[in-house]
Amino acid sequence: MRRRCVLGLSALSFGLLSPRRRGQAEGIDAAPVVLTVDGQVAGGETIDLTLEQIEALGFETLRTATPWTRGPQAFGGVPLRSLLRGLGVSGDMVASALNHYNVTIPAEDAEKHGAFLATRLDGEPLRLRNRGPIWLIYPWSLRPELDQPPYHERAIWQLRRLEVR
Amino acid sequence: MTPRRLRALLAGRRGALFKLGLGGAALLFCLSIAASGLHLTTQSELEARVQRTSVWTASQMLVELSEFEAVLRGVQLGTESPARMWQQFEILYSRMKSIDPPDDRIPQDEMDRLRDQAPLLMAELDEIERDLQAMLAGSVAAGGRVDRRLAEMKLLLRHANVRIHQQRNALAQQALANLGTGQTVFLACTLGLMVSAGLLILLLLAESARARWLLAQSRAAAEQLSQAEGTLRILIDNLPALICATDAAGRCLFVNEAYAGFHGLEPGRVGPDLCDGPQAGLLMRALAAEGPLPFVEGAAIDHRGRSRTLLSTAVSVAGAGGERRRVVFIAFDITHRKAAENRIRHLAEHDPLTDLPNRTLFKTRLRAALAPVDGERGGEGMGAFWPFALHSIDLDGFKAVNDSHGHPVGDELLLAVAARMAACLAPEDMLARIGGDEFAVIQARVAGAAEALALSGRLIAAAQEPFHIGGLPIRIGASIGTVLAPGQGWRDETLLRRSDMALYEAKAAGRGQAVLFRPEMEEAVLDERLLTSEVVAALRQEALFLVFQPKYRIGGAEPIGCEALLRWNHPVRGAVPPGRFVPLAEAAGHAAALARHVLRHACRQAAAWRREGQEMPVAVNLSASLFATTEAVELVREALAESGLPHRLLEVELTESIFIRDAERARETLAGLRALGVRVALDDFGTGYAALGYLQSLRFDTLKIDRVFIQALGSGRPDSTAIVAAILALARALGAEAVAEGVETEAQLAALAALGCDAVQGYLLGRPMPAPALAARFRAAALRP
Numbered sequence: 038m039r040r041r042c043v044l045g046l047s048a049l050s051f052g053l054l055s056p057r058r059r060g061q062a063e064g065i066d067a068a069p070v071v072l073t074v075d076g077q078v079a080g081g082e083t084i085d086l087t088l089e090q091i092e093a094l095g096f097e098t099l100r101t102a103t104p105w106t107r108g109p110q111a112f113g114g115v116p117l118r119s120l121l122r123g124l125g126v127s128g129d130m131v132a133s134a135l136n137h138y139n140v141t142i143p144a145e146d147a148e149k150h151g152a153f154l155a156t157r158l159d160g161e162p163l164r165l166r167n168r169g170p171i172w173l174i175y176p177w178s179l180r181p182e183l184d185q186p187p188y189h190e191r192a193i194w195q196l197r198r199l200e201v202r
Numbered sequence: 203m204t205p206r207r208l209r210a211l212l213a214g215r216r217g218a219l220f221k222l223g224l225g226g227a228a229l230l231f232c233l234s235i236a237a238s239g240l241h242l243t244t245q246s247e248l249e250a251r252v253q254r255t256s257v258w259t260a261s262q263m264l265v266e267l268s269e270f271e272a273v274l275r276g277v278q279l280g281t282e283s284p285a286r287m288w289q290q291f292e293i294l295y296s297r298m299k300s301i302d303p304p305d306d307r308i309p310q311d312e313m314d315r316l317r318d319q320a321p322l323l324m325a326e327l328d329e330i331e332r333d334l335q336a337m338l339a340g341s342v343a344a345g346g347r348v349d350r351r352l353a354e355m356k357l358l359l360r361h362a363n364v365r366i367h368q369q370r371n372a373l374a375q376q377a378l379a380n381l382g383t384g385q386t387v388f389l390a391c392t393l394g395l396m397v398s399a400g401l402l403i404l405l406l407l408a409e410s411a412r413a414r415w416l417l418a419q420s421r422a423a424a425e426q427l428s429q430a431e432g433t434l435r436i437l438i439d440n441l442p443a444l445i446c447a448t449d450a451a452g453r454c455l456f457v458n459e460a461y462a463g464f465h466g467l468e469p470g471r472v473g474p475d476l477c478d479g480p481q482a483g484l485l486m487r488a489l490a491a492e493g494p495l496p497f498v499e500g501a502a503i504d505h506r507g508r509s510r511t512l513l514s515t516a517v518s519v520a521g522a523g524g525e526r527r528r529v530v531f532i533a534f535d536i537t538h539r540k541a542a543e544n545r546i547r548h549l550a551e552h553d554p555l556t557d558l559p560n561r562t563l564f565k566t567r568l569r570a571a572l573a574p575v576d577g578e579r580g581g582e583g584m585g586a587f588w589p590f591a592l593h594s595i596d597l598d599g600f601k602a603v604n605d606s607h608g609h610p611v612g613d614e615l616l617l618a619v620a621a622r623m624a625a626c627l628a629p630e631d632m633l634a635r636i637g638g639d640e641f642a643v644i645q646a647r648v649a650g651a652a653e654a655l656a657l658s659g660r661l662i663a664a665a666q667e668p669f670h671i672g673g674l675p676i677r678i679g680a681s682i683g684t685v686l687a688p689g690q691g692w693r694d695e696t697l698l699r700r701s702d703m704a705l706y707e708a709k710a711a712g713r714g715q716a717v718l719f720r721p722e723m724e725e726a727v728l729d730e731r732l733l734t735s736e737v738v739a740a741l742r743q744e745a746l747f748l749v750f751q752p753k754y755r756i757g758g759a760e761p762i763g764c765e766a767l768l769r770w771n772h773p774v775r776g777a778v779p780p781g782r783f784v785p786l787a788e789a790a791g792h793a794a795a796l797a798r799h800v801l802r803h804a805c806r807q808a809a810a811w812r813r814e815g816q817e818m819p820v821a822v823n824l825s826a827s828l829f830a831t832t833e834a835v836e837l838v839r840e841a842l843a844e845s846g847l848p849h850r851l852l853e854v855e856l857t858e859s860i861f862i863r864d865a866e867r868a869r870e871t872l873a874g875l876r877a878l879g880v881r882v883a884l885d886d887f888g889t890g891y892a893a894l895g896y897l898q899s900l901r902f903d904t905l906k907i908d909r910v911f912i913q914a915l916g917s918g919r920p921d922s923t924a925i926v927a928a929i930l931a932l933a934r935a936l937g938a939e940a941v942a943e944g945v946e947t948e949a950q951l952a953a954l955a956a957l958g959c960d961a962v963q964g965y966l967l968g969r970p971m972p973a974p975a976l977a978a979r980f981r982a983a984a985l986r987p
Contacts, residue, residue, distance in 0.1 A: 105300065136266060136293045165292030166299060195293065 076201035095119030101178040113157035117147040168194030230398040466505025488516035564634035591654035594701040597639035598679035598713040658716035749970035763819040766804040805845035821853040835874035849879035909944025916949030
């Protein structure tokens with residue numbers, strides 16, 4: 038019962054960049070879907086998003102180090118908060134990765150802790166082999182208090198799906 | 203050791219103990235913390251290692267490799283899309299890559315080995331990627347290579363996985379064990395903490411107890427100090443002395459109540475400073491002196507203006523600051539004592555009746571008058587002094603006034619005489635009452651005898667003027683002996699003795715005389731003194747001897763008895779009459795010795811005669827002075843016992859004068875003598891004592907009629923015969939024998955015979971003679987037919 042759909046209201050504001058909603062007619066250009074948002078979404082819909090659509094929701098850069106890499110790196114991407122606001126959803130969510138890893142992200146991480154959906158490193162899209170295309174990171178360099186195991190665990194890479202609870 | 207000393211010792215070491223304990227506790231505490239910390243670090247490190255160990259990574263790698271194999275298999279079979287295969291390859295690639303950057307923060311032994319192989323694995327993956335592309339392009343060989351490479355990689359990962367698992371298990375075991383020892387260490391640390399905390403608490407408690415003890419000690423000490431101070435203050439305030447303390451400058455620091463009371467200061471007020479005034483000198487001397495100054499008597503005025511006498515001293519004491527000295531003034535108000543002393547002295551030195559100086563003060567003044575005047579020393583070792591006259595005064599007829607008018611009148615008279623005599627004197631002269639009616643005058647600054655005699659004349663005239671006492675006209679007189687100093691003596695005793703000699707002379711010369719001392723007076727006295735010493739020596743040397751005068755019955759030729767009479771032949775003066783030497787010996791205190799001598803020799807002689815066959819009683823004269831005691835009886839008993847003379851052969855002769863001295867004692871002595879069985883004769887009867895009352899109660903064996911009456915006999919005077927007749931009648935009436943003394947003529951003898959007298963004694967019949975002569979006379983009479 039997977040359906041592709043384009044969010045109606047977003048056509049007004051985002052035009053071509055509007056996310057597709059399942060159950061809606063699939064567009065001509067078949068840019069790959071990199072993230073699916075479902076669960077407690079208004080109308081019970083499932084939202085599929087391409088990289089372009091995600092970045093259109095509020096692209097920002099974040100310079101930070103990660104526990105898995107050496108030295109600070111220049112990431113590009115969208116704050117989780119921007120994504121959720123852009124989609125009009127809120128709440129805790131279960132994040133799932135392509136490698137079958139999943140972890141629960143509390144809503145406050147988006148609101149308070151600056152959870153960030155990294156899509157680019159040094160301006161280049163993150164490849165799958167480099168924890169792409171979407172890597173949920175935190176501003177560890179700015180906020181050292183987040184450099185703790187629970188946040189490390191929530192830093193899910195190869196993110197594919199967010200199920201809002 | 204007493205608890206007190208132990209406590210003191212502990213208190214001394216307490217500080218060190220406390221510090222040591224505190225240090226120990228702190229060290230223990232730190233060690234516990236450090237041990238806990240170290241252990242916790244180790245534990246967390248271990249746990250981290252377990253956590254961090256990429257078991258999950260390794261397993262995931264193997265899983266993803268297997269998944270990729272499955273997808274690859276699907277692609278080879280045409281059931282899976284190549285995109286799906288690439289995605290899975292990418293995931294595997296990223297997994298391999300994740301071990302690529304070696305994380306040197308955490309040592310992961312087995313993982314490190316895997317990590318070392320990471321470049322090889324990545325290179326292998328790159329080969330696989332190229333072979334995959336070749337395989338998709340249709341190369342079967344490439345597909346085979348991929349399978350082979352994957353199999354090798356799988357084997358490698360599986361081995362690594364097994365090792366990592368083993369390591370993880372070992373670490374987990376170690377962590378578990380560590381946790382076990384950790385519990386022990388933790389317990390030990392906790393115990394250490396508890397012990398150190400307990401030790402600290404104990405130390406704190408001990409320290410606080412010690413602090414409380416010290417506080418109590420110091421409070422007690424302060425209390426004691428304050429009590430002592432209070433006690434001292436009360437003591438000082440209640441001392442009957444005036445006490446005031448000042449600093450060295452004389453500023454008053456303290457006064458006690460007595461001082462405040464004397465100076466009228468309000469209570470609690472400090473007195474005025476003593477910088478000047480009479481005490482300033484005392485202050486300076488006290489500061490200069492070591493120890494207290496000697497007490498000084500001085501006059502002071504109290505705040506009520508009364509004159510007081512103070513006995514004061516001052517002493518300087520070192521103040522708290524060492525050099526800062528203080529001076530304490532102490533004074534006793536001795537006003538009352540002085541007054542009492544003066545009163546007592548006055549009483550001791552004055553006659554209570556006339557308030558004139560008494561003998562004591564008179565002698566003091568006399569000595570003072572004889573003290574040499576300063577700076578005027580004369581020759582011959584004698585100090586020069588102002589010449590003066592000493593008058594000894596005795597009132598004539600005063601005793602009679604006292605006897606006839608009574609003592610009150612006598613006292614009045616003495617006061618009046620004293621007042622009159624005092625009026626004759628110059629202010630510097632002195633009148634003193636020496637005895638009952640004896641006075642003395644020191645007449646100051648007398649130029650010569652005439653001036654002295656002029657005063658004594660005035661004094662006699664004043665005494666002779668009639669007095670009117672209680673309405674009675676009274677006449678008395680005065681005799682005065684005068685001596686001049688220093689012309690007639692310069693020692694007080696000499697002057698007094700010489701003035702008394704002159705007075706004696708004046709009395710002897712008749713009343714109302716003033717006699718100036720003459721050296722001859724003293725010669726007579728000196729002669730008497732010499733004779734006294736000679737008679738005492740003669741008595742001691744048995745140079746006094748007895749003669750015996752016989753007594754006869756009238757008409758009888760044989761002596762009926764004799765009277766023993768004492769004789770002394772002086773080697774120079776010849777025979778000295780007993781009337782001269784006996785009083786001298788008795789006055790010198792030898793009456794008893796004299797009597798013993800006479801009694802002993804008389805008794806011996808009588809006993810000797812008796813042995814020769816002549817029983818002749820012997821009569822011995824005993825001095826009246828011996829009858830004042832019972833000595834006479836003892837002497838008689840002693841002489842009789844010694845000689846063995848029958849008591850009836852001894853007769854004791856005594857005079858009426860014994861009844862004048864002490865009649866009662868005389869009676870007792872007489873009774874004692876009569877009880878011995880000796881005869882008692884009353885000598886000189888009729889001349890001594892007017893009253894005859896004693897004759898009623900006393901019995902005498904013999905009455906000896908005084909020679910005065912006998913001498914009158916035969917002179918033709920009828921009254922003399924009447925008296926002798928009356929005495930003889932009285933003797934007969936009393937049952938006593940009458941003996942007439944001093945019979946010197948035949949006429950007297952005849953008259954006595956006519957009157958019926960029993961016995962006679964006298965020169966006519968026999969003079970006193972030595973014992974052999976008397977014995978011869980006795981024998982001659984016995985031979986007469």
